[in-house]
Amino acid sequence: MEPSGENNSLEVVVCVENELGLHARPAGKVAQLAQSFQADIALCVADQRADAKSILDILSLAAPQGTEICIKASGCDASEALEQIGQLFHDKFEGDT
Amino acid sequence: MARKILRGIPVSAGISIGKAYFVNRQKERRIPRETIPHHLVAIETQRLRNAVEEVRQGFMDARARVPEELKEHGAIIDSHLMICQDPKLVESAAKNIEERAITAEWALERSINAIGKAFSAIDDPYIRERMQDVRVVGDKIMQALIGTPKPVDLPAGRRVLMAHDLTPADAIELELSKIMSFATAEGGKTSHTGILARSLQIPAIVGVEDLEDSIRDGDLVIIDALKGLIFIDPSEDELAHYGDRKYQFEDYQKAIVKQCHLPAETVDGYRLEVCANIELAEELVQVKDNGGEGVGLYRTEYAFFNKSNMPDEEKLYEEYATLAEQLAPQKVILRTLDVGADKLLDEQAMLDEANPALGLRGIRFCLRYQNVFRMQLRAMLRASVHGNVAIMFPMISGLKELRQARFVLNSVKSELDAEGVAYNPDIPVGIMIELPSAVMIADTLAREVDFFSIGTNDLIQYSLGIDRTNKHVSYLYQPLHPAIVRSIKFVIDAAHKEGIEASVCGEVASDPYCVPILMGMRVDGISIAPQAIPGIKRVIRQIDMEECIELLGDVLTHATVSRINTKVRKRIFKRFPEELSFFASLIEQDDITEP
Numbered sequence: 001m002e003p004s005g006e007n008n009s010l011e012v013v014v015c016v017e018n019e020l021g022l023h024a025r026p027a028g029k030v031a032q033l034a035q036s037f038q039a040d041i042a043l044c045v046a047d048q049r050a051d052a053k054s055i056l057d058i059l060s061l062a063a064p065q066g067t068e069i070c071i072k073a074s075g076c077d078a079s080e081a082l083e084q085i086g087q088l089f090h091d092k093f094e095g096d097t
Numbered sequence: 098m099a100r101k102i103l104r105g106i107p108v109s110a111g112i113s114i115g116k117a118y119f120v121n122r123q124k125e126r127r128i129p130r131e132t133i134p135h136h137l138v139a140i141e142t143q144r145l146r147n148a149v150e151e152v153r154q155g156f157m158d159a160r161a162r163v164p165e166e167l168k169e170h171g172a173i174i175d176s177h178l179m180i181c182q183d184p185k186l187v188e189s190a191a192k193n194i195e196e197r198a199i200t201a202e203w204a205l206e207r208s209i210n211a212i213g214k215a216f217s218a219i220d221d222p223y224i225r226e227r228m229q230d231v232r233v234v235g236d237k238i239m240q241a242l243i244g245t246p247k248p249v250d251l252p253a254g255r256r257v258l259m260a261h262d263l264t265p266a267d268a269i270e271l272e273l274s275k276i277m278s279f280a281t282a283e284g285g286k287t288s289h290t291g292i293l294a295r296s297l298q299i300p301a302i303v304g305v306e307d308l309e310d311s312i313r314d315g316d317l318v319i320i321d322a323l324k325g326l327i328f329i330d331p332s333e334d335e336l337a338h339y340g341d342r343k344y345q346f347e348d349y350q351k352a353i354v355k356q357c358h359l360p361a362e363t364v365d366g367y368r369l370e371v372c373a374n375i376e377l378a379e380e381l382v383q384v385k386d387n388g389g390e391g392v393g394l395y396r397t398e399y400a401f402f403n404k405s406n407m408p409d410e411e412k413l414y415e416e417y418a419t420l421a422e423q424l425a426p427q428k429v430i431l432r433t434l435d436v437g438a439d440k441l442l443d444e445q446a447m448l449d450e451a452n453p454a455l456g457l458r459g460i461r462f463c464l465r466y467q468n469v470f471r472m473q474l475r476a477m478l479r480a481s482v483h484g485n486v487a488i489m490f491p492m493i494s495g496l497k498e499l500r501q502a503r504f505v506l507n508s509v510k511s512e513l514d515a516e517g518v519a520y521n522p523d524i525p526v527g528i529m530i531e532l533p534s535a536v537m538i539a540d541t542l543a544r545e546v547d548f549f550s551i552g553t554n555d556l557i558q559y560s561l562g563i564d565r566t567n568k569h570v571s572y573l574y575q576p577l578h579p580a581i582v583r584s585i586k587f588v589i590d591a592a593h594k595e596g597i598e599a600s601v602c603g604e605v606a607s608d609p610y611c612v613p614i615l616m617g618m619r620v621d622g623i624s625i626a627p628q629a630i631p632g633i634k635r636v637i638r639q640i641d642m643e644e645c646i647e648l649l650g651d652v653l654t655h656a657t658v659s660r661i662n663t664k665v666r667k668r669i670f671k672r673f674p675e676e677l678s679f680f681a682s683l684i685e686q687d688d689i690t691e692p
Binding site: 021031057 | 179180227230
């Protein structure tokens with residue numbers, strides 16, 4: 001097991017920029033991407049925490065446009081994961097409205 | 098004390114003690130909600146993973162086959178694929194198996210329900226609707242776990258069947274020999290499910306609140322279908338008490354069945370014809386075994402519901418001819434197709450009526466779809482040469498309908514004449530009196546028919562304006578409401594004035610409290626469920642007419658149902674304390690007491 005815990009946990013704050021918010025397709029893309037990493041990745045909104053590898057978890061955040069999301073990752077490829085997932089948010093999920 | 102006692106409406110008398118077994122009607126299959134021994138947890142988890150993999154592979158294959166022009170739809174498969182491998186769903190189900198030691202199916206169901214709960218709290222309707230996708234995927238995995246559902250999938254050993262609801266069609270599909278008794282969450286006092294249970298002589302309780310939440314597969318339950326109680330995980334004392342009561346009841350049943358072939362004649366020589374209501378030719382055995390003196394109501398709907406296709410004339414003819422032959426010289430009254438309130442044919446379902454009970458049912462349906470009606474009448478007429486056959490029209494609301502129906506009958510007769518086909522030209526024709534309008538013009542109707550059969554179930558429903566299967570208002574189903582008592586009396590008097598016979602074929606006629614009142618009205622006959630015959634015949638044989646007339650006079654002077662019920666209960670109970678301890682009377686529902 002990779003070491004995890006607050007010590008080697010990285011985080012980055014992103015904003016949901018697309019019009020419809022974190023809907024099924026964006027959530028699916030995030031989950032799919034997250035699943036390609038070994039790191040534990042979580043999306044946090046206020047006190048809610050969703051497993052980034054679970055589309056259902058992400059959907060249950062029900063995050064509309066403008067929501068600030070803190071992506072936290074821990075594990076060997078954590079920094080790469082944060083970078084790529086953050087980029088996905090910035091790109092508005094590759095053209096999904 | 099039992100862990101929990103549930104209440105429902107007893108619809109078929111008896112007591113049974115056994116293990117509960119659910120058939121999950123809403124999902125068309127049974128989810129085994131059972132615990133498993135700990136050493137099987139790993140195997141169960143593997144079953145779950147295999148099922149998920151099978152479904153995942155199926156989605157992958159499907160996605161590979163999506164043609165270019167339907168790319169848009171490929172996205173749906175993608176999201177299903179995502180859900181299928183979602184840790185939230187699969188891992189939580191695996192965790193359920195491990196922590197709770199339950200079957201993969203139950204674990205999966207719990208996980209889906211948990212997700213559903215979380216989703217239902219989301220404000221965004223678009224996201225909330227994604228739950229549909231979760232259910233689709235969950236269903237597929239469940240399907241893979243359970244395998245192809247079999248219509249009949251009862252385990253060996255007799256069980257107490259539990260279901261959300263059982264339609265007559267479901268009940269036919271089930272292997273009833275494997276069922277000791279059943280309970281359903283839906284249904285009311287005179288729903289057809291209950292009628293079916295009584296025909297099959299298995300104890301049954303319907304309209305049980307909290308049934309599905311309170312009882313799990315394998316729970317030990319006592320079904321007290323005399324009082325409408327279900328004891329879950331009963332105590333030793335309760336088991337002992339009900340063990341005894343079950344024997345007492347069964348002894349009483351045996352005793353009355355022994356005397357059931359004696360005529361239904363009062364102490365002072367008033368003779369009543371006691372016939373049976375049946376809907377399957379197979380029930381004839383029961384009619385004879387229970388001392389029935391013919392069939393006063395043969396419901397002909399089953400042939401139309403039991404098969405995927407409409408029956409043809411030959412099939413119907415065979416059915417009716419068999420009945421006539423086996424019963425002769427006793428009579429059989431064939432009621433023409435009475436589809437409606439709780440049983441719909443495709444033609445009716447297509448009409449999408451807001452209120453089928455007040456819609457195109459009974460004779461109205463037949464007059465609209467005359468090809469079905471004519472075919473049935475042809476079969477009935479042809480069968481009439483094989484025995485003592487009468488025809489009866491249901492749901493007659495006025496003279497015109499009766500005349501139209503008779504017109505069709507006459508035209509069918511001419512048709513048979515022209516073809517040289519034999520039938521009884523003097524076949525008796527009667528009608529059901531089950532609408533308040535028919536009651537009010539009973540004197541006019543009596544001049545144009547050979548007999549009346551008063552269908553009290555519907556008459557009560559239409560007179561009091563209540564849906565008898567609706568458990569919220571079924572308490573208003575009051576057979577001794579002054580309006581009902583007066584209606585029945587008016588109809589019988591009108592019939593006698595015109596010299597025709599009037600019988601009663603509703604549930605009222607199998608209620609030991611009500612029968613003496615009907616006798617006071619000089620009813621000519623009653624037609625009831627076969628297994629109710631022995632008990633009712635015994636009551637008739639012990640009472641005298643003078644007493645009945647006096648009782649009726651008493652009932653007619655009271656203005657409220659509760660006064661009438663109290664009065665009747667007191668008098669009849671005094672006469673038949675033993676008999677009545679086993680009857681769940683229609684007028685006793687409000688004082689169900691625990692043992």
